[in-house]
Amino acid sequence: MKTRLFATLALALALAACTSDDGTLNDGPVAAVINAEISDAVSTRASGTQWAERDEIGISESRFGYTNVPYRWESGKFTPTGTIIFFQDSDPTTFSAYYPYQSDGGTVSVSTTADKQGPGIDFLFASGAKGSTRSPEVSFTDKTDKGGEDNSFHHCMSLIKFTFKAGDGLSFNETEPAGYTLEGLKHEGTFDTATGTTAVTAAAESPITMQLGGATTSQVIILPQEVNSSLNLKVSYNGQSYNAQLKLPATPTANFYTAGYAYTYNITLNNKDIEVSDPTINPWESGDSNDASAEL
Structure with missing residues (x-):
C-alpha cells in the first residue's frame, strides 16, 4: 500500500483576482495554490505524515518563466522564500517540482558516499500538474483513482x-x-x-x-x-x-x-x-x- 504525504502549499496572495457581479473570474493575476503528494514513500525525511521543518522544494513552469522557485515548509505549510508564482491568464499552465531544493538548479552533482547518505540525496520529482487563473489549485497528486494522471512526487534514486x-x-x-x-x-x-x-x-x-x-x-x-x-x-x-x-x-x-x-x-x-x-x-x-x- 502506498504511504502518501499530503501537503498544502498556501501561497501568499500579493495580488487579488477580481470577481465580477455575476460571479465569473476576471483574467487578472492569481497566485497559485499547490497541493503536493509523495507516492510510494519510505522512512526518509520527506515521508510519513509530514514534511520536516524547513524542507524546501523547487517549482518550475515554462509559460511565464518561473524556474526553480523555492518554497519552504515552515509551521505546517509551504511558503515562498522570495518569488511568488502567479497565473496571468485562463490558459492552463503545466508545472514540475522536485525535492530537495538546489539553489543552482539544472543538472547537479550527486555523491552517494557514506558521508552524503540521508535526505539530501533522496531526490523526488513531480510533473504534469496544471493550473490557471480560473483553476489556481495545482495538485501534485495521484489522480488515477478518478481516471486522471499521477502527478505526485516519486523517488528518483x-x-x-x-x-x-x-x-x-x-x-x-x-x-x-x-x-x-x-x-x-x-x-x-x-x-x-x-x-x-x-x-x-x-x-x-x-x-x-x-x-x-x-x-x-x-x-x-x-x-x-x-x-x-x-x-x-x-x-x-x-x-x-x-x-x-x-x-x-x-x-x-x-x-x-x-x-x-x-x-x-x-x-x-x-x-x-x-x-x-x-x-x-x-x-x-x-x-x-x-x-x-x-x-x-
Whole structure:
C-alpha cells in the first residue's frame, strides 16, 4: 500500500483576482495554490505524515518563466522564500517540482558516499500538474483513482536496505554488528532538476562503509545503475569479518537497481557464515528479495 504525504502549499496572495457581479473570474493575476503528494514513500525525511521543518522544494513552469522557485515548509505549510508564482491568464499552465531544493538548479552533482547518505540525496520529482487563473489549485497528486494522471512526487534514486539477524550460535543481546562494507556500486553521478532523471558519471565502482551504532537495520541510497556482477558485502561482528555475495535484482529490470525501488536484503549471521535472503523489493515500489551465504 502506498504511504502518501499530503501537503498544502498556501501561497501568499500579493495580488487579488477580481470577481465580477455575476460571479465569473476576471483574467487578472492569481497566485497559485499547490497541493503536493509523495507516492510510494519510505522512512526518509520527506515521508510519513509530514514534511520536516524547513524542507524546501523547487517549482518550475515554462509559460511565464518561473524556474526553480523555492518554497519552504515552515509551521505546517509551504511558503515562498522570495518569488511568488502567479497565473496571468485562463490558459492552463503545466508545472514540475522536485525535492530537495538546489539553489543552482539544472543538472547537479550527486555523491552517494557514506558521508552524503540521508535526505539530501533522496531526490523526488513531480510533473504534469496544471493550473490557471480560473483553476489556481495545482495538485501534485495521484489522480488515477478518478481516471486522471499521477502527478505526485516519486523517488528518483534507488535504495538498498539491510536487516541483520542473529543465527545459529550468535546473539545480538549484548553485541550487535558494528558495521558493513558494500562493494560493486558507483557512487558519483548527476540529477536533473528539470526532468527528474539521474545519470552515473563514476568510471569505476568504489566501496561504501556504513557504521551501525547498535542498530540492526540500515539503508543506502544509490544512483540507479546497471550492475553486471554480484555485490560483495562484508559485515563486521565481534571483531570478525563475515563475507557474502548479494544476488542482483531480477525485477523490474534484470541486473539493474531501478529508480524508485527499494531492495531489501535480510542478513543472518551464523557462528561460521552468513545467510543472505533474496532481495525483497518493497514500496517505494516492489522488487526482489534474495538469500545467499558466506563464511568467515
